[in-house]
Amino acid sequence: MTLKKPSVVLIDLDGTLVDSVPDLAWVTDQMLDSFNLPPRGETKVRKWVGNGVKSLVKRALTDQLDGEPEPDLLDKAIPVFMSLYEQHACVESTLYPGVKQGLAWLKQQRIRLGCVTNKDARFTLPILDKLGIHDDFDIVISGDTLPRKKPDPAPLLHGAEFFGVTPDKAMMIGDSVSDVKASRAAGFSIVCVSYGYNHGADIRTMEPDAVIDTFAELESLF
Secondary structure (H helix, E strand, O other), X not given: OOOOXXXXXXXXXXXXXXXXXXXXXXXXXXXXXXXXXXXXXXXXXXXXXXXXXXXXXXXXXXXXXXXXXXXXHHHHHHHXXXXXXXXXXXXXXXXXXOHHHHHHHHHHOOOEEEEEOOOOHHHHHHHHHHOOOHHHXXXXXXXXXXXXXXXXXXXXXXXXXXXXXXXXXXXXXXXXXXXXXXXXXXXXXXXXXXXXXXXXOOHHHHOOOEEEOOHHHHHHHO
């Protein structure tokens, strides 16, 4: 499929640029251990990430995708998770294959880049720095930058406004249903990676404009 080349591309972090699950799983299990709960392991955590820390902690405490723990337990668990993750946000996390090549190609095309994630800035920025891609982005919109997160379109519209472009000239690259919903609501085109998290579901069922297996395939879309 041939797509119109955008002026701006906003890119999701977890499951799109970075495989952060090894660190998130370690932190999750350490948090659970502090409450004498059993570990959940990387396989389960891989299906739970993508909607922010609060959702991940809820899922870990209940061992369910849509579980609701006791409010008191949740209130105690979130600060424990945050403290652990600050120390262990990018120990085992890695860039996916082709990410640096794809980012370099986008910049060669004079396409301006932003990162849009539901992860808080205090975790996002160190990960981007450590993995050597922070300077590829003109703006980083984290989960605590605005009052609303994806799948709300607000972060994407904020990015378009920052770059001074209309939504029809902007594209989102992501891995999840939240990315697709936010893009459609904002009027962005949306390309998804096939390898992301998306709670274990095939992202093709959400009918993004295109699906790629690696960032190296981006240039074949335009």
